[in-house]
Amino acid sequence: MGFLSGLRTAFSRQRAPGxxxxxxxxxxxxxxxxxxxxxxxxxxxxxxxxPTDQAVLRHHLSLPADRVDxxxxxxAQDGYALREVLPHDGAVVTVYALRVRVVDAxxxxxxxxxxxxxxxxxxxxxxxxxxxxxx
Numbered sequence: 001m002g003f004l005s006g007l008r009t010a011f012s013r014q015r016a017p018g019x020x021x022x023x024x025x026x027x028x029x030x031x032x033x034x035x036x037x038x039x040x041x042x043x044x045x046x047x048x049x050x051p052t053d054q055a056v057l058r059h060h061l062s063l064p065a066d067r068v069d070x071x072x073x074x075x076a077q078d079g080y081a082l083r084e085v086l087p088h089d090g091a092v093v094t095v096y097a098l099r100v101r102v103v104d105a106x107x108x109x110x111x112x113x114x115x116x117x118x119x120x121x122x123x124x125x126x127x128x129x130x131x132x133x134x135x
Contacts, residue, residue: 019054019134021081021098026056026132032108033060033128039108049131051104056132059097059115060085063124068093071122092124103131 030049032042043049059080063071072082075097085094097115101107108129116126 019056019100021056021058021100023134025135027135028130029055029133031128031130032112038105039112040105043103043105043108043131046131048133050133052102053133054100055103056098056100057103057108057111057129058132059111059129060127061095061097061115061119061124062127063093063095063119063122065091065093067122067124068095071095071097071118071124074118094127 027048030043030046032039043051049055061071068082068084075082078099080097080099083096083098085096099111108131112126112129115129119126
C-alpha cells in the first residue's frame with residue numbers, strides 16, 4: 001500500500017458519512033464506566049460491537065453548569081457535539097460528548113483520557129463512555 005493510499009484509507013476510517021450521532025436507531029453495543037478496566041477488555045466483552053463499522057463514541061461527563069458552553073467549544077474543535085442529558089439542578093449538568101468514528105481500543109483509551117482531563121480542568125468529571133452502532 002502506497003503512502004497516499006494508506007492516508008486515504010486512514011482518513012476514510014475517521015470520517016463517517018451517513019451515520020448520524022442523533023439517529024434513534026443507534027443502540028449501545030459496548031460500554032465502560034470503570035476507570036480500572038481497559039478499553040480493549042470492554043470492547044472484547046461485547047458480542048454486539050462491530051469493530052469495522054462506523055460508531056458513535058459517547059462520553060458521559062458531569063460538568064459545572066457555568067462551564068458547559070466552554071466545554072462545547074473545546075470538544076467541537078475535535079469534531080464532538082455536546083448534548084445535555086439531564087436538566088441541571090443549578091450547579092451540575094450531565095452531558096454527552098459524541099463523535100462518529102470507526103472505534104477501536106486505542107481510540108477509546110486516548111479519548112477517555114482526554115475527556116477526563118477536560119472535565120477535571122473545568123471542575124467536573126468523566127463518568128465513562130459507551131459505543132453506539134446501528135441495530
